[in-house]
Amino acid sequence: MLIPELPDYLSKMGGGEFKGLIISLFTLTAGLSRPFSGKLTDKVGRVPVMAFGSLVCFVVGFLYPLATTLLPFFLLRFVHGFSTGFKPTGTAAYIADIVPINRRGESMGIHGLVGGLGMAFGPALGGWIVQHFDINVLFYTSSALSLLSILILVNMKETLNPIQKVPFSFSLLKLNRHEILDFSVMPVVIVIFFSSFAYGTIVTLVPDLSKHIGLQNKGYYFLIYTLASIAVRFLAGKWSDRNGRVKVLLLGLWVLIFAVLTIAFANSIFVLTVSAILFGISMGIISPITQAWTVDLCKEENRGKAIATMYIALEAGIGFGALLPTLIYQNQIKNLPQTFLFSMLVVSVALIYLLRFKRKSQINYV
Helix, strand or coil: CCCCCHHHHHHHCCCHHHCHHHHHHHHHHHHHHHHHHHHHHHHCCHHHHHHHHHHHHHHHHHHHHHCCCHHHHHHHHHHHHHHHHHHHHHHHHHHHHHCCHHHHHHHHHHHHHHHHHHHHHHHHHHHHHHHHCCHHHHHHHHHHHHHHHHHHHHCCCCCCCCCCCCCCCHHHHCCCHHHCCCHHHHHHHHHHHHHHHHHHHHHHHHHHHHHHCCCCCCCHHHHHHHHHHHHHHHHHHHHHHHHCHHHHHHHHHHHHHHHHHHHHCCCCHHHHHHHHHHHHHHHHHHHHHHHHHHHHHCCHHHHHHHHHHHHHHHHHHHHHHHHHHHHHHCCCHHHHHHHHHHHHHHHHHHHHHHHHHHHHHHHHHC
């Protein structure tokens, strides 16, 4: 709900040149908090970690209307990142606990499909609220929806093995170097980091592009891409269960490259829509399969840490994708084509790596 409206909100405060920080600060905190959420997911439980993430969204939503200058606003964006740092880590581990191994990709697809519904209608709803009310109503509405999430979590049964479970203590927040990353999932990390770079660029700059070509609701692109994503998530996950993660991921990366190439030259609503559809299809393929692949590669007792490692790569990619291209963009519409083309080149690194990984795996198999 918030993402499409925040760039304009920031510009009205006089911080238009800092738009890249809207996403990068958020993802920075999310990435920094992942090792802690991973450890707590494996030690304290899946449900408490999810509940903490939702609680952050609830509190921060109420505080945004008080942030009328740049420093408080960016401080809240930094704190808001804890929500993403905790909630998805616990959720992905919870799902992995309760589904059969041979339907892991399918289950992650269902998870993404349901979450995608919120991602589809959230931006459009946010745009409608701002058009008919004001942005403070948008902040309060986002907070209220987070409260509903907390109420649902209260009735969920914990799935962490009781043998692993320990009561929370602040000593658990002390990490040693072995508790930060799970190196067994490095292939996933590399693919996610370079592919999510494009996501950071798009969510940061599409609102400006939408406004430039005459779209009143800046959530339009997000609605279209998420609906396209929903349409393929379930099928892509199921397909990866049958045909392997790498083969389906390669398809997703090819589609992503074409999506970014298309948006680089978008000068009409039609071309923007085509890009949104391609982008949605790519995300619908890449997201559930990388989550399932992460769980495939890690040990069961390290699921929280492995999923946290995967999300660290995701947040790092999104953060750099939001920040670095804005140095090319310089808040000038004329610079958008080369900005998106730069992002496309970064995504190509993920494709090249995965092609080499597939070839190497086939050689080792033979």
